[in-house]
Amino acid sequence: MSNVEREPRETAAGGRDDASDGPVRELLAGRPVALGGPRAMRVTRTLPDRRRRMVGAWCFADLYGPETAVMNVPPHPHTGLQTVSWLLEGEVLHRDSLGSEQVVRPGRLNLMTAGRGVSHSEESARGEGVLHGVQLWVALPGADRDVAPAFDHHPELPVLDGDGATVTVVMGELAGLRSPARAYTPLLGAQVDLREGAAVELAVNPRHEYAVLALSGAVEVEGAEVEPGPLLYLGSGRAGLSFRAPRGARAMLIGGEPFDEEIVMWWNFVGRSHDDILRYRKEWARGTAFGTVPAYDGAPLPAPPLPTTLLKPRGRRG
Structure with missing residues (x-):
């Protein structure tokens, strides 16, 4: 899932100086966003937040469902990031300008590295049905933000099972288990399934920052x-x-190592300056640099108008 808002907010983020230098407990409420038209699927967007724009290199988080809905996101571009598609229920068909075509299913990771530029579409694989999942973005560091685009499907991921909990390592490393997915900065993404009455402690890196998004049920963390x-x-x-x-x-x-760099995130682009975003938008409007998504029945998503003010990279907090 991607950002299809018609008036996307400018998001400036990054910089280690604004990361917490110790343990805190801050609840970021998120905001509702409708994706698409009158039958739009609704999501709760918790990253970016006005107080905490990023957690490590994680710069975007949408939680959706469980909801009976139809997903139909036309071809749209991305730069400078990785999309992490993770489902709990339902199936979503991914197509991209690299020629990839893959059904996203629960417990299987679809990872798209946008790098210098890629476009893709997302549709319900079986029409209307229950969809429940999370869409996450990871900002690429400056040295790697223009890497060649790539798509990877990981049907098998390492799992830690015991003490009333099952932990699936989606990205990064936890408890000596490492995901096969390629990450460009030290980070962690893991699904934690807790059985009734479970209590578990997970060893983590004290130099990294962390956050938890409940997917179903109420969980007590710290x-x-x-x-x-x-x-x-x-x-x-x-x-x-x-x-x-x-x-x-x-x-x-x-979670992950606090991200040292400042970024500008607008619509589906991650850049470092207003000029970056302006160039990406022009290239998408002209039909250059991002390729085409084969087999999608419909027109690509037009880019929204840029704000009248200059997009500036700033700190993590608004």
Whole structure:
């Protein structure tokens, strides 16, 4: 899933100086966003937030469903990021300008590296049905932001099972298990499934910052309860994170090394300056640089108008 808002907000993010230098518990409420027309699927967007624009290199987080809906996102461009598509229910058909065609299914990672530029579409694979999942973006560091675009499908991921919890390592490394997915900065993305009454502690890197997004049920993390919708930002400085779920729950743990660089994120582009975004938008409007998505029945998504003010890279906080 991507950002199809007609008036996307400018997002300036990055810079280690604005990352938490110790443990905190901040609940980021997120905001509702409707994707598409009158039968649009609704999502809750928790990243970017006016207080915390990023968690490590994670710069975008949408939670959607469970909802009976039709997803139909026309071809649109991306630059300077990776899209992490993760489903809990339903099926989504991904097509891109590299010629990839892949059905996204629960528990299987679809990872698209935009690099210097790629376009893709996303559609419900079986028409109307229940969809439940999360869409995450990872900002690429400056040295790698213009890498060649790529698409990878990972049907098998490492799993840690025990103590009332099952943990799937989607990106990065946890408890000695490493995802096969390529990451360009030290980060972590993991689904934590907690059975009823479970209590577990996961060892983490105290130099990294972390956040938890509840996917279903209520989960207590470091003494703070979070339900589906908001994102619980935990900061850094912890060697372990405790999870409890009296009635069972499922959550997504994200984190990583605080991102040193400032970025400008507008619509589906990640750049470093207003001129970057202006160039990407012009290239998309002209039909250059991003290729075409074969087999999609419909026109590509037009880029929204740029704001009248200059897009400026600033710190993580608004």
